[in-house]
Amino acid sequence: MSEPHIQPTSELTPDEVHAQYQIQTLTVTSPFRWLRLGLNDLLAHPGISLFYGVSFCLMAWALKIVFHNSPEYTLSAISGCLLIGPFLAMGLYDVSMQRAQGELPSLGASIVCWRAHTRTMGMLVMVMIVLELLWGRASLVVFAVFFNTGMPNTASVLEAVFNPQNWEFVIAYIFVGGFFAGLVFASMMVAIPMILHHDTDAITACVTSLRVFVTQTAPCLVWAMVLFVAVMLAMVPWALGLVVIGPWLGYATWHAYRDAVVRVALPSQTH
Numbered sequence: 660m661s662e663p664h665i666q667p668t669s670e671l672t673p674d675e676v677h678a679q680y681q682i683q684t685l686t687v688t689s690p691f692r693w694l695r696l697g698l699n700d701l702l703a704h705p706g707i708s709l710f711y712g713v714s715f716c717l718m719a720w721a722l723k724i725v726f727h728n729s730p731e732y733t734l735s736a737i738s739g740c741l742l743i744g745p746f747l748a749m750g751l752y753d754v755s756m757q758r759a760q761g762e763l764p765s766l767g768a769s770i771v772c773w774r775a776h777t778r779t780m781g782m783l784v785m786v787m788i789v790l791e792l793l794w795g796r797a798s799l800v801v802f803a804v805f806f807n808t809g810m811p812n813t814a815s816v817l818e819a820v821f822n823p824q825n826w827e828f829v830i831a832y833i834f835v836g837g838f839f840a841g842l843v844f845a846s847m848m849v850a851i852p853m854i855l856h857h858d859t860d861a862i863t864a865c866v867t868s869l870r871v872f873v874t875q876t877a878p879c880l881v882w883a884m885v886l887f888v889a890v891m892l893a894m895v896p897w898a899l900g901l902v903v904i905g906p907w908l909g910y911a912t913w914h915a916y917r918d919a920v921v922r923v924a925l926p927s928q929t930h
Contacts, residue, residue: 680853680867681921685878689918690885690911697911700755701903707766708906711751715905718747719898744905745851746780749773751909752852752916759917772855779854782861787843794839801831844883845872852916871919882915 701708750769757764773780805828849871850864859867872879889908893900 679922679924680859680863680870681923682867682870682874683919683921685875685919687877687881689878690882690915693882693911693914693918694885694907696914697755697907697909700751700758700910700913701907703758704754704764707754707764707769708751708910709902710766711747711906711909712902712904714747715744715901716898718744719894719901723898745847745912746773746784748905748909748912749851749855751906752855752913755910755913756852756856776854776858779858779861779864780851783850783854783864786861786865787847790839790843794835797835797839801828801835805831841883844886845869845879848872848879848882848912849916849920852913853920856916857922867920875919 893904
């Protein structure tokens with residue numbers, strides 16, 4: 660069944676643009692349904708999944724090497740994963756979308772699926788880079804405040820984190836990281852799948868993603884916890900678990916978007 664006709668975004672006011680996308684009611688068990696559907700996609704296309712899984716693993720190794728001698732950028736490294744991961748997963752969203760439409764996905768098509776959305780993705784990248792820079796600066800401030808004798812090395816950071824006497828540093832570190840991680844997650848949860856599916860603009864996609872998080876907070880927090888636990892488990896040993904977990908979560912994210920957001924025709928567009 661074809662979707663209702665939607666006027667070009669340029670002919671609509673901002674409020675009308677957002678009204679096109681309705682937020683559906685989710686439950687705290689919805690994330691587990693997304694995982695089940697994502698697993699079906701993973702098993703249906705193991706070759707494509709392996710390519711992206713290895714890419715996720717290599718990304719984790721690269722970040723570890725780059726930031727190994729600069730622990731003050733630990734939060735930035737994590738934010739880098741949150742930033743790069745969704746863009747890398749765009750190919751996985753394309754696979755799930757093609758499969759849902761009854762078409763045969765291909766690796767080549769999934770790799771270049773971003774080309775039809777270059778301008779929008781460029782704007783989204785700029786927004787995420789700003790958040791990345793702010794996160795990195797906040798991380799440096801936390802280290803500068805608590806380690807005013809000089810930046811520690813990796814070993815001393817681990818010692819500082821697990822030292823009960825440094826509880827103020829740990830709380831500040833977690834607070835700063837949690838704030839930016841939450842902001843990135845909330846603004847990106849469904850943004851890229853939405854751009855891929857409806858070719859919407861970056862601002863509308865991010866605002867819609869934030870609307871999903873605000874109106875369906877409990878399911879979104881459960882989903883965030885599932886993502887966090889799954890990624891942490893996948894990182895041991897040597898991030899090899901990302902070969903399977905990465906594509907699985909990517910496919911599941913597509914189904915999260917499809918459950919959370921529905922585009923509808925406005926009353927004024929039916930005449």
